Amino acid sequence: MNVSPKSVVASLFLLFTAPAFASSPASSHSPNLKSGSAAPGESESARYARRCQNHAPTRGSSEQGTLLWGTRQAWRSRQGSETQRSVLVSVDIQASFHPDGKTQSVRLENGRLVAEHDTTRSLLGTVFQGTSSDGKPVEVALCGAEPAPDDPELVWYRIEAWNPVAQEWENPCAATGNLPDPRALAVSGFWDSRGAHHATPGKFTLACEDGAITKCIRWGYKPWASRDGQSLADLHQACTRMARADYCGNGRSHTRQGTTIDMYDAFGMLSPTTEASAAWNPAHASFEAAWAPDGATCMARTRQGEALEKILQECPGRFSTSAAASLGGGDDCAVQRVKESDRTALLRNRSY
Incomplete structure (x- = not known):
């Protein structure tokens, strides 16, 4: 690979x-x-x-x-x-x-x-x-x-x-x-x-x-470590939300055992996978969500095909559907966090 x-x-x-x-x-x-x-x-x-x-x-x-x-x-x-x-x-x-x-x-x-x-x-x-x-x-x-x-x-x-x-x-x-x-x-x-x-x-x-x-x-996201003088604790916490597809930041998981994802972060530690392998084909994947320590900051879709409306009902008032947002690199959000201060994403992922 x-x-x-x-x-x-x-x-x-x-x-x-x-x-x-x-x-x-x-x-x-x-x-x-x-x-x-x-x-x-x-x-x-x-x-x-x-x-x-x-x-x-x-x-x-x-x-x-x-x-x-x-x-x-x-x-x-x-x-x-x-x-x-x-x-x-x-x-x-x-x-x-x-x-x-x-x-x-x-x-x-x-x-x-x-x-x-x-x-x-x-x-x-x-x-x-x-x-x-x-x-x-x-x-x-x-x-x-x-x-x-x-x-x-x-x-x-x-x-x-x-x-x-x-x-x-x-x-x-x-x-x-x-x-x-x-x-x-x-x-x-x-x-x-x-x-x-x-x-x-x-x-x-x-x-x-x-x-x-x-x-x-x-x-690679060791919470006790740092990169360029910045602690990785928040990045690790954002990763725990992403790994479990905890969009609302309430501890509820929206994934299943064995689901494959690709992740990349704002620290430059992990980059998107670009070459196909037996484990992952980027041509079949698309942007899912961006993540902060307390859950998703924006979402394009859910990991297991649930309707976005179901997530919006789970955490009412958290996301806005009024305007789409582009994070660059082809990562476009269908819904995003309401508060500007809550939109800082440390981590993104793609999935099938």
Whole structure:
């Protein structure tokens, strides 16, 4: 495929290399965390000793879809259409303990979790206090870590959370046929059910492989990075809206699993794909929308063929149909944001 090195197509298949995680030793320490209780007849120390025991170090490919965090929506049921729910939304970086029985002080540096006073100290086995989308506490164990082979700046974490229904430690990431045991990236702040990012001190997100947060980082939009002195945090946030086709900026997705898109940005990091390949044929694609951190700034059409009127009804007063707008390069909008200040697009995409 002869394309610009700044080009990318977000396709059905995004390949990862198989890792070799190291599991942590069992701990007899029983911290004062709140997410659940041991099974009848089982001590708290025995419950914690069961964390990080079962995992399959296999990797396949990641499919683009509707999930934001990439996590399971609930412990009790299969994945459904309620993509604004998650068993794990945020993690408290201060509420943690280490297998050696000592309180563990941890900080997050550009996507890496490190011990506060000794960066060489292993964090494997550390248990953090997290929160689900319904506000309930959940314990999260850090079971493995390795640099991404294709980007050593990134660290993949294998995690387990205490499932109070099954009374087991389980991977909270949503599994697929291609990703039976997904990993996670650590990202500063957290996202609410409307898809808005909150840069809350002391909070971070363990974003799973199949979610938009992680995919946008994989596409190059690392929120902790900068380009020409300008932070990429807003570009990453705009990408999470685009990946899920969250036109109204309310957390509702309007795409389907496996949809292929082409993206390009105002920073010059990614350019439109111009050469045809097995994954993408630009001759069959057209401009879909332009994006800001809080949703679409203008739209030509929807990704899955829904009528534009349906989107206008979902977020009344957000877009105007009175005048079409041209962004240049053949990207013409059928509707655009009402407020002038809301029309600054950081990202655009094309789709079939």
